[in-house]
Amino acid sequence: MANTHPIPELLAPAGSLEKLKIALSYGADAVYLGGQKYGLRAAADNFTYDELKEGVEFAHKRSKQVYVVLNSFFFDSDFLELLEFVSFLESIKVDALIVSDLGVVDVIASNSHIPIHLSTQASCLNSQSGKFWKDYGIKRLILGREVSIHEAAQIKKATGLEVELFIHGSMCMSYSGNCTISNFTQGRDSNRGGCSHSCRFDYDLIDDQNKKSSFFMSSKDLNGLSLLDDFVKAGIDSIKVEGRMKGPLYAASISKTYKEALNYYSREQRIDAQKLSYFEQELNKFTHRSYFPGSLDTPAGLDSVFDERDHSKNQTRVFGTIIDVVEDKFFVIDSLTKILPKSSIEILKFDEGIIKYTIETLRDLNDQELESTRPNQLIKVPYIPGVAKNNIVRVLS
Amino acid sequence: MSFSVVIKNELDLKSIVSEDISEVILGVKDLSRNHKLNLDEFYQLSHLAKSLGLKRVLSFDVLVSESKFEKLIGFFNAIDPSSYDFVRVQDLGVFNYLVNHSKGRFQLVLETSFHNIHSLRALVQRYRNFLDKIILSYELTKNQVIEYSEYLKTMHIRSELLCFGSILLFYTPRKLLSAQEIKEYALANSNESPHKGYEVIENEHGTFMYHLKDLLIYNELKEIEIDKRIDLSVKNNDQMKNFFTYIQSTNSEFVKNLSKKTTRGYFSVNKTDVLFPKLKNSRISRVDDSYIGRVLENKKGKFLAVKVEGTSIQLGQELKFINPEGKIINHTIQQMFDLSFENIDQAVKDDIFLLDSIKKITPQTKVYLN
Numbered sequence: 001m002a003n004t005h006p007i008p009e010l011l012a013p014a015g016s017l018e019k020l021k022i023a024l025s026y027g028a029d030a031v032y033l034g035g036q037k038y039g040l041r042a043a044a045d046n047f048t049y050d051e052l053k054e055g056v057e058f059a060h061k062r063s064k065q066v067y068v069v070l071n072s073f074f075f076d077s078d079f080l081e082l083l084e085f086v087s088f089l090e091s092i093k094v095d096a097l098i099v100s101d102l103g104v105v106d107v108i109a110s111n112s113h114i115p116i117h118l119s120t121q122a123s124c125l126n127s128q129s130g131k132f133w134k135d136y137g138i139k140r141l142i143l144g145r146e147v148s149i150h151e152a153a154q155i156k157k158a159t160g161l162e163v164e165l166f167i168h169g170s171m172c173m174s175y176s177g178n179c180t181i182s183n184f185t186q187g188r189d190s191n192r193g194g195c196s197h198s199c200r201f202d203y204d205l206i207d208d209q210n211k212k213s214s215f216f217m218s219s220k221d222l223n224g225l226s227l228l229d230d231f232v233k234a235g236i237d238s239i240k241v242e243g244r245m246k247g248p249l250y251a252a253s254i255s256k257t258y259k260e261a262l263n264y265y266s267r268e269q270r271i272d273a274q275k276l277s278y279f280e281q282e283l284n285k286f287t288h289r290s291y292f293p294g295s296l297d298t299p300a301g302l303d304s305v306f307d308e309r310d311h312s313k314n315q316t317r318v319f320g321t322i323i324d325v326v327e328d329k330f331f332v333i334d335s336l337t338k339i340l341p342k343s344s345i346e347i348l349k350f351d352e353g354i355i356k357y358t359i360e361t362l363r364d365l366n367d368q369e370l371e372s373t374r375p376n377q378l379i380k381v382p383y384i385p386g387v388a389k390n391n392i393v394r395v396l397s
Numbered sequence: 398m399s400f401s402v403v404i405k406n407e408l409d410l411k412s413i414v415s416e417d418i419s420e421v422i423l424g425v426k427d428l429s430r431n432h433k434l435n436l437d438e439f440y441q442l443s444h445l446a447k448s449l450g451l452k453r454v455l456s457f458d459v460l461v462s463e464s465k466f467e468k469l470i471g472f473f474n475a476i477d478p479s480s481y482d483f484v485r486v487q488d489l490g491v492f493n494y495l496v497n498h499s500k501g502r503f504q505l506v507l508e509t510s511f512h513n514i515h516s517l518r519a520l521v522q523r524y525r526n527f528l529d530k531i532i533l534s535y536e537l538t539k540n541q542v543i544e545y546s547e548y549l550k551t552m553h554i555r556s557e558l559l560c561f562g563s564i565l566l567f568y569t570p571r572k573l574l575s576a577q578e579i580k581e582y583a584l585a586n587s588n589e590s591p592h593k594g595y596e597v598i599e600n601e602h603g604t605f606m607y608h609l610k611d612l613l614i615y616n617e618l619k620e621i622e623i624d625k626r627i628d629l630s631v632k633n634n635d636q637m638k639n640f641f642t643y644i645q646s647t648n649s650e651f652v653k654n655l656s657k658k659t660t661r662g663y664f665s666v667n668k669t670d671v672l673f674p675k676l677k678n679s680r681i682s683r684v685d686d687s688y689i690g691r692v693l694e695n696k697k698g699k700f701l702a703v704k705v706e707g708t709s710i711q712l713g714q715e716l717k718f719i720n721p722e723g724k725i726i727n728h729t730i731q732q733m734f735d736l737s738f739e740n741i742d743q744a745v746k747d748d749i750f751l752l753d754s755i756k757k758i759t760p761q762t763k764v765y766l767n
């Protein structure tokens with residue numbers, strides 16, 4: 001059946017070069033990532049100049065895009081190295097910069113031709129705000145997490161700009177850019193990458209009569225998979241997944257699942273209940289808080305609070321990454337966890353599908369039999385047709 | 398001296414006794430984060446303020462969704478323009494709308510960002526004729542406040558800074574107290590940090606959390622030519638009168654008797670990014686110069702596996718290993734192997750090569766060409 005609506009770009013997080021390659025190999029159309037400065041994730045690995053160059057080359061070879069985040073709220077001293085960095089980014093041909101500060105927008109727009117996307121940090125919630133930013137040269141609005149799909153479509157229409165919405169991942173409870181808890185309690189500026197996640201803390205709430213312990217500021221995790229049809233029909237240009245700090249299993253699973261769902265939708269113009277349930281199951285296979293659809297459909301309600309300490313018990317764990325394949329002989333997994341012989345593993349293929357396999361005997365690189373694996377150990381497995389270098393391997397919990 | 402004072406009711410209005418008040422900030426509950434008045438009550442208060450010779454600012458500081466935009470603008474347009482002298486907005490969309498659809502100049506709250514002169518200049522360049530006043534961020538340091546307010550003055554735009562009052566930490570449209578079956582107000586004590594006593598307020602616009610301490614920088618701001626805002630929390634309004642007595646007498650007993658402790662925030666120095674380097678182990682961070690790759694495994698007495706992520710490597714070259722503890726180990730390659738333990742004389746990007754195992758090297762050790 002012919003596709004009548006353009007399929008949105010799938011935009012995945014890339015917290016490291018390794019995760020960039022994973023996300024793009026598993027189907028993301030574009031990735032966003034941070035350099036060593038300005039990128040709002042002070043604790044992340046972040047990309048060096050060489051890694052940025054390699055990441056962009058890797059993406060462009062596959063006709064995919066790389067967006068670099070410069071979305072911290074700049075102080076004056078932060079501008080000292082900005083132009084040099086931007087001219088480097090232009091020289092390696094990054095596809096867009098994600099910015100939240102008007103001064104940064106202005107400096108970049110006047111000194112480069114790189115398209116600028118307005119970061120969600122700027123909390124753009126309405127068309128008029130979109131028009132304000134458009135006048136400064138913004139090409140795409142990454143709308144606030146409070147914006148519904150319907151509202152995003154209206155904003156797109158009114159501004160003539162591309163719109164991007166988060167579809168999956170952890171959520172700030174606050175309007176983005178409007179939370180300074182870390183700034184004033186931990187001395188770490190959350191709007192420059194130092195958020196200490198105070199909204200996830202346990203609090204005693206005391207009113208006139210009662211004292212109640214709760215995680216009242218903690219949000220459930222966003223999951224908009226079931227609204228894919230609405231995203232497509234509303235003409236949303238890009239659907240974005242949160243999670244630059246998350247691990248390789250997340251990068252692979254999320255890109256693979258959403259890409260398969262988008263491909264399926266593109267073919268069938270719908271996702272039937274059975275298929276949706278399969279994709280939902282895949283999204284349940286890694287650690288997350290309870291899911292909810294955010295404000296994508298209706299404003300997040302009273303049940304949007306994740307009033308618990310623990311995340312969901314995950315059905316799978318990452319076992320490791322296939323670091324090399326010697327065709328017809330063996331492949332090697334860089335193990336990240338302990339598993340026992342006879343464990344059932346699942347190898348996530350880059351294209352659709354999963355290889356299920358039981359490892360009867362665990363062997364190290366010297367072919368010695370092991371009682372169990374440990375993190376950072378190279379495990380040799382007899383060759384299985386279809387496996388590829390950089391495939392992620394998960395183990396059933 | 399010039400003060401702008403947030404007034405929530407008649408009592409507040411009667412408790413301000415100073416000739417230095419340039420304007421009072423009033424509001425209606427539909428447009429304002431924490432004013433509670435309906436339109437009639439607002440008119441009454443506005444009338445009273447006018448009779449006292451005060452300039453009146455209408456606060457329209459909620460952030461506005463696309464769906465509510467038209468309704469709120471309609472509400473705003475229905476307010477009698479003679480009931481206020483200025484309008485104060487925070488949502489850039491509301492600001493943009495007013496600039497294009499109303500006459501006059503507006504007050505723009507930039508308290509959560511615009512921490513650099515470039516952003517102010519970019520704003521002023523385009524909107525100079527529409528800006529009466531800019532409310533600067535209380536995360537700015539004294540030097541920044543002086544520089545920015547002087548710049549704005551040259552552009553004939555007034556500036557203002559919070560001088561005494563609540564520090565807003567968090568604003569969400571979600572009803573976080575209702576979700577806990579609590580009405581409107583609570584104190585939140587974190588069990589995971591020593592901080593206690595955050596005021597949490599919920600109303601029709603969402604939930605707001607305030608710092609346990611109030612900002613008080615009157616002495617620091619005294620000499621700076623900028624409007625000083627007094628914006629006391631719901632629970633602290635009794636201090637308004639005392640504040641004006643305090644600034645006349647500078648009797649420090651006032652500070653001691655406050656129901657909330659005070660802080661000078663970041664006015665002296667803002668070092669909220671200095672802890673960042675400590676958030677990660679720089680020894681396991683890659684440095685581009687001469688980078689070869691990282692160690693995957695070091696099996697005692699057997700092998701050391703390195704993944705090449707940077708420059709190619711060949712026999713005879715000297716490697717420098719930097720382990721996660723920062724220890725440096727140098728090693729010249731005499732022999733190297735592939736994953737099948739076959740001898741090789743070079744390894745290129747994405748290859749994994751094996752060496753004989755070397756002491757003190759652990760996984761995640763970075764490898765450089767020496």
Ligand code: SF4
Nearest residue numbers: 172173179195198199
């Ligand atoms: S503390 Fe929570 S709401 Fe605030 S910036 Fe961090 S994640 Fe967002």
